[in-house]
Amino acid sequence: MYPSFSLTGQNLALIRGDRLLFKDCIFQVKSGQVLHLKGPNGAGKTSLLNLICGLIEPDQGQVIGEFEDVDSLSSWLSLKTLYLGHQLGIKSTLSVYENLAFYAALRGCDRQQIPQAISAVGLQGYETQLAAHLSQGQRRRICLARLLIENVPLWILDEPFVALDVKGQAWLAGLIEQQVERNGAVIFTSHQPVSLSIPTLELSVGV
Numbered sequence: 001m002y003p004s005f006s007l008t009g010q011n012l013a014l015i016r017g018d019r020l021l022f023k024d025c026i027f028q029v030k031s032g033q034v035l036h037l038k039g040p041n042g043a044g045k046t047s048l049l050n051l052i053c054g055l056i057e058p059d060q061g062q063v064i065g066e067f068e069d070v071d072s073l074s075s076w077l078s079l080k081t082l083y084l085g086h087q088l089g090i091k092s093t094l095s096v097y098e099n100l101a102f103y104a105a106l107r108g109c110d111r112q113q114i115p116q117a118i119s120a121v122g123l124q125g126y127e128t129q130l131a132a133h134l135s136q137g138q139r140r141r142i143c144l145a146r147l148l149i150e151n152v153p154l155w156i157l158d159e160p161f162v163a164l165d166v167k168g169q170a171w172l173a174g175l176i177e178q179q180v181e182r183n184g185a186v187i188f189t190s191h192q193p194v195s196l197s198i199p200t201l202e203l204s205v206g207v
């Protein structure tokens with residue numbers, strides 16, 4: 001079980017280019033919770049995820065974190081968060097295994113978990129295939145295998161269900177539920193309805 005934590009967005013406003021994407025945006029997600037960000041294309045969901053991760057600064061308001069063991073929110077986020085964005089972060093010239101070994105080394109994780117993770121995402125038999133030669137859904141699965149290798153309490157997932165088949169979507173929903181059972185938290189965006197068997201917080205992003 002992960003130690004308890006919370007992230008709170010207080011009266012956030014964000015301008016990108018010359019457009020106000022959102023203002024007076026308030027949210028809270030605690031360990032053991034799931035937050036689904038909703039809104040039409042261009043509403044600012046990815047921008048809000050970037051803001052929560054500290055990659056961009058709000059024009060107003062702030063994100064406050066409560067957590068143990070780490071002295072600043074930026075340190076906590078870099079150690080305790082896995083952010084899987086639209087860009088999969090997969091290197092085409094590396095194999096499935098090598099892509100995951102790269103992230104395991106980066107995060108100081110045990111490589112021995114990689115074969116099991118590859119199998120769990122349905123890529124057994126593809127270990128030595130270059131990512132360039134895989135389908136979009138299979139490339140997405142490499143990226144999702146990181147959830148099984150990097151043992152962190154907060155998952156931030158931007159459209160994680162895209163390109164997954166029906167079975168893959170159900171598998172990912174189950175993985176999110178397991179993360180919550182471990183006292184982790186998940187913030188995700190999805191244009192598709194997502195059926196989770198646990199209560200889900202929702203936030204509509206936009207002005």
Ligand SMILES: Nc1ncnc2c1ncn2[C@@H]1O[C@H](COP(=O)(O)OP(=O)(O)OP(=O)(O)O)[C@@H](O)[C@H]1O
Pocket residue numbers: 016017021039040041042043044045046047048
């Ligand atoms: N660096 C930037 N400079 C200027 N405008 C930006 C920048 N980044 C994003 N935007 C604009 O902010 C708006 C919101 O983008 P964002 O990606 O956050 O939307 P979204 O809700 O995630 O959309 P989608 O559902 O299509 O993924 C868009 O109009 C986009 O063009």
